[in-house]
Amino acid sequence: MKHVFTAARILLGMLMLIGGVNGFYQFMDVPEFHPFMKILVESGYLYVVKALEVIAAILLLTNKKVPLALFLITPVVVNIALFHLFLDPRNPVGGILAVIFTGILLWQHRQKLLAIIEAD
Secondary structure, three states, X not given: OHHHHHHHHHHHHHHHHHHHHHHHOOOOOOOOOXXXXXXXXXXXXXXXXXXXXXXXXXHHHHOXXXXXXXXXXXXXXXXXXXXXXXXXXXXXXXXXXXXXXXXXXHXXXXXHHHHHXXXX
16 A cells, blocks of 8 residues: 555646746647636736645645645645536646545645644
C-alpha cells in the first residue's frame, strides 16, 4: 500500500505542477476558454489558484508537509472537478485523476487532517 500512496503523491504533484506552471507560462495548448474561466483569468483570480497549485505541487514532490499541501490543494481539486462536471465537460480526465489521487492521500493522512477538525 505504501507504493500506492507514494505514486499518488508524485502523480498529483506532477499534475498540479504542470497545470500550475501552464497557468503562468502556457506551454500546452488550452482549449478556448469557457466564459466563466475567461472571467477568472481576466480578474487575476486564477493566478492565485495557479500559485497554490505550484506551492502544493512542490510540497508533494519533495514529500514535505504533505498534509499542508492537501489542505491547500483539496479545495482547488474540488473546484476543478465541479467545473468540468457542470460547466465544461470537454476534458474531465485531469480532474478525475486529481480527485482520485487527492482522495488516496487524504485517506493516508486522515488522522492528521481530522485533528484540525476536532481541535477546540
